[in-house]
Amino acid sequence: MSDQDFRWPIRVYYEDTDAQGVVYYANYFRFLERARTEWLRALGVDQVRMLREERRMFVVVSTQADFVMPARFNDEIVATAGLAGLGRATFDIAQEIHRGPDLLLRSSVRVALLDADTLKPKRVPHSLFQGNEHAS
Amino acid sequence: MSDQDFRWPIRVYYEDTDAQGVVYYANYFRFLERARTEWLRALGVDQVRMLREERRMFVVVSTQADFVMPARFNDEIVATAGLAGLGRATFDIAQEIHRGPDLLLRSSVRVALLDADTLKPKRVPHSLFQGNEHAS
Amino acid sequence: MSDQDFRWPIRVYYEDTDAQGVVYYANYFRFLERARTEWLRALGVDQVRMLREERRMFVVVSTQADFVMPARFNDEIVATAGLAGLGRATFDIAQEIHRGPDLLLRSSVRVALLDADTLKPKRVPHSLFQGNEHAS
Amino acid sequence: MSDQDFRWPIRVYYEDTDAQGVVYYANYFRFLERARTEWLRALGVDQVRMLREERRMFVVVSTQADFVMPARFNDEIVATAGLAGLGRATFDIAQEIHRGPDLLLRSSVRVALLDADTLKPKRVPHSLFQGNEHAS
Numbered sequence: 001m002s003d004q005d006f007r008w009p010i011r012v013y014y015e016d017t018d019a020q021g022v023v024y025y026a027n028y029f030r031f032l033e034r035a036r037t038e039w040l041r042a043l044g045v046d047q048v049r050m051l052r053e054e055r056r057m058f059v060v061v062s063t064q065a066d067f068v069m070p071a072r073f074n075d076e077i078v079a080t081a082g083l084a085g086l087g088r089a090t091f092d093i094a095q096e097i098h099r100g101p102d103l104l105l106r107s108s109v110r111v112a113l114l115d116a117d118t119l120k121p122k123r124v125p126h127s128l129f130q131g132n133e134h135a136s
Numbered sequence: 137m138s139d140q141d142f143r144w145p146i147r148v149y150y151e152d153t154d155a156q157g158v159v160y161y162a163n164y165f166r167f168l169e170r171a172r173t174e175w176l177r178a179l180g181v182d183q184v185r186m187l188r189e190e191r192r193m194f195v196v197v198s199t200q201a202d203f204v205m206p207a208r209f210n211d212e213i214v215a216t217a218g219l220a221g222l223g224r225a226t227f228d229i230a231q232e233i234h235r236g237p238d239l240l241l242r243s244s245v246r247v248a249l250l251d252a253d254t255l256k257p258k259r260v261p262h263s264l265f266q267g268n269e270h271a272s
Numbered sequence: 273m274s275d276q277d278f279r280w281p282i283r284v285y286y287e288d289t290d291a292q293g294v295v296y297y298a299n300y301f302r303f304l305e306r307a308r309t310e311w312l313r314a315l316g317v318d319q320v321r322m323l324r325e326e327r328r329m330f331v332v333v334s335t336q337a338d339f340v341m342p343a344r345f346n347d348e349i350v351a352t353a354g355l356a357g358l359g360r361a362t363f364d365i366a367q368e369i370h371r372g373p374d375l376l377l378r379s380s381v382r383v384a385l386l387d388a389d390t391l392k393p394k395r396v397p398h399s400l401f402q403g404n405e406h407a408s
Numbered sequence: 409m410s411d412q413d414f415r416w417p418i419r420v421y422y423e424d425t426d427a428q429g430v431v432y433y434a435n436y437f438r439f440l441e442r443a444r445t446e447w448l449r450a451l452g453v454d455q456v457r458m459l460r461e462e463r464r465m466f467v468v469v470s471t472q473a474d475f476v477m478p479a480r481f482n483d484e485i486v487a488t489a490g491l492a493g494l495g496r497a498t499f500d501i502a503q504e505i506h507r508g509p510d511l512l513l514r515s516s517v518r519v520a521l522l523d524a525d526t527l528k529p530k531r532v533p534h535s536l537f538q539g540n541e542h543a544s
Contacts, residue, residue: 013309015160015302019153019209020524025468026151026437030287033434037285048346060433064472073155074320116428149445151438156388161332162305165298166423173421184482196297200336210456252292287434289427291481296423345427 005082005094006039012075022070028105029063032095035079036109039093043128055116061090065107075099083129084108089121091129141218141230142175148211158206164241165199168231171215172245175229179264191252197226201243211235219265220244225257227265277354277366278311284347294342300377301335304367307351308381311365315400327388333362337379347371355401356380361393363401413490413502414447420483430478436513437471440503443487444517447501451536463524469498473515483507491537492516497529499537 010031018024040047040058051057071077077099085092090112097105113122146167154160176183176194187193207213213235221228226248233241249258282303290296312319312330323329343349349371357364362384369377385394418439426432448455448466459465479485485507493500498520505513521530 011306013302013306014154014156015162015305017155018150019155019157020150020465020467021155024151025471026434026441029434029437030285033287034283034285057428059428059478060475062472062474063433064470066470067468070467147442149438149442151441156329156331161335162298162301165301166421169298169423170419170421193292195292195342196339198336198338199297200334202334203332206331286426286428287432290422291425291427291429292422293427298423 002082005080005096006035006042008035008038008079008081010034010077010079012071012073012077014073016071017073022072025067028065028067028071028097028107031077031079031097032065032081032107032109033060035081035095036093036111039081045128051116056122057114057116058111059114061110061112063107063109065105067105069099069102069104071097071099071104077104086124086126086129088123089113091124138218141216141232142171142178144171144174144215144217146170146213146215148207148209148213150209152207153209158208161203164201164203164207164233164243167213167215167233168201168217168243168245169196171217171231172229172247175217181264187252192258193250193252194247195250197246197248199243199245201241203241205235205238205240207233207235207240213240222260222262222265224259225249227260274354277352277368278307278314280307280310280351280353282306282349282351284343284345284349286345288343289345294344297339300337300339300343300369300379303349303351303369304337304353304379304381305332307353307367308365308383311353317400323388328394329386329388330383331386333382333384335379335381337377339377341371341374341376343369343371343376349376358396358398358401360395361385363396410490413488413504414443414450416443416446416487416489418442418485418487420479420481420485422481424479425481430480433475436473436475436479436505436515439485439487439505440473440489440515440517441468443489443503444501444519447489453536459524464530465522465524466519467522469518469520471515471517473513475513477507477510477512479505479507479512485512494532494534494537496531497521499532 012023016023016027077097080096082094083091084094090110093109095107095109096103113124115122148159152159152163213233216232218230220230226246229245231243232239249260251258284295288295288299349369352368354366355363356366362382365381367379368375385396387394420431424431424435485505488504490502491499492502498518501517503515504511521532523530
């Protein structure tokens with residue numbers, strides 16, 4: 001995680017946990033997307049307007065995650081997001097989840113920009129991330 | 137539950153449970169909707185075609201549920217559905233969830249048929265439920 | 273909703289919505305529980321300590337909800353919670369979900385306090401809600 | 409996918425989809441776990457007994473997924489599972505999701521066997537997978 005990474009606080013509720021007493025593994029991907037959505041918002045991206053007016057939307061192309069330590073009910077955790085790579089039709093985001101000093105999860109996500117009607121890839125405007133490169 | 141009620145078997149996975157060790161309360165409503173969807177399918181309703189060709193869709197208007205006993209990870213349960221009332225623009229469904237002889241949950245749901253574009257109510261075709269009245 | 277009701281802001285993410293373009297009906301119950309959890313926290317209830325040290329936990333006994341208007345992706349909504357009734361082993365919570373001036377959902381929930389080991393009901397300490405009655 | 413891979417049919421319900429009209433990306437990980445749970449059951453693993461009597465449980469250590477094509481409401485899809493590697497304290501599972509002839513998702517998952525009390529890794533009994541190697 002770099003100092004420039006976007007940080008989004010999340011509270012763990014019962015809905016996020018499972019009978020093993022910890023956060024259900026698929027639900028970390030929800031947390032990661034909340035952080036990405038808020039990071040994009042902080043960068044000035046209005047996904048609703050983008051879809052309505054430009055018929056473009058972001059979709060996850062691939063993802064990888066290492067589950068290091070579990071989060072539990074009532075935990076206050078932080079999900080981060082930072083640009084890790086920028087291609088023509090995709091960009092890579094490096095993400096982590098922390099609880100205080102502890103790293104709970106490390107993930108990378110590749111996102112594409114698609115035409116919402118044809119589902120064809122669209123060029124990602126590089127200006128979007130000016131000055132937001134992730135220094136890994 | 138009546139003998140004529142539709143029955144849909146469901147397996148409880150980790151995704152359905154929470155840190156209290158039982159199915160998370162909101163997730164029973166997912167189970168109930170799976171049973172309603174399969175019941176409508178058994179009645180000959182193709183929701184995908186209905187939305188695409190007729191621009192009509194079902195929405196839940198209100199619901200009530202009594203949580204009698206909890207379901208747990210790996211349980212094999214059965215969700216039921218039966219018509220409990222039929223109005224002009226809505227219909228009522230009586231539902232239960234059982235585990236073997238045990239009643240786990242009792243619910244009633246009011247569903248409306250809407251125009252998918254205007255969200256205005258549409259008349260529910262009563263022929264849909266011919267011979268499927270719920271004898272409570 | 274009374275002026276004294278607890279209010280909890282919630283952002284709608286993709287995870288909350290479904291292919292009808294609105295929040296999936298079962299997910300409103302998650303929102304309602306987030307508001308209840310935060311309301312209990314504001315009243316000084318530490319559910320983690322309560323479970324670990326006193327082996328007591330809250331469970332939903334029954335719930336009712338009217339879905340008035342749908343919430344959509346990216347909406348900022350507010351879920352409320354207020355005490356609506358107080359019994360020996362249960363208490364009733366009146367809840368609503370709003371988007372700005374619009375009422376989206378109205379719900380009531382009955383919660384019991386259980387012994388976490390025997391699942392037997394425990395007396396609800398009335399001191400918990402001193403001065404928090406819901407004036408409906 | 410090998411011919412020997414375990415196959416588990418799944419119906420897509422509204423609960424699985426999001427406002428983009430397709431299955432929400434995190435929910436594919438639920439589908440994958442259903443297939444793993446049923447595959448383990450077919451191999452004779454009783455996870456409930458294992459946890460209660462031996463205090464051992466499986467946890468996901470890492471996962472990777474390529475999202476090739478989206479699944480939609482009402483789709484009938486198939487999730488597969490096959491052993492892709494077997495270590496001392498972990499094993500790797502190769503998984504795919506198909507809709508008829510179409511590959512929708514390709515994933516690999518590393519699972520560890522943990523002591524449920526200490527969360528320390530336990531040796532995976534290789535006899536478990538006798539004759540179930542994944543021929544990739």
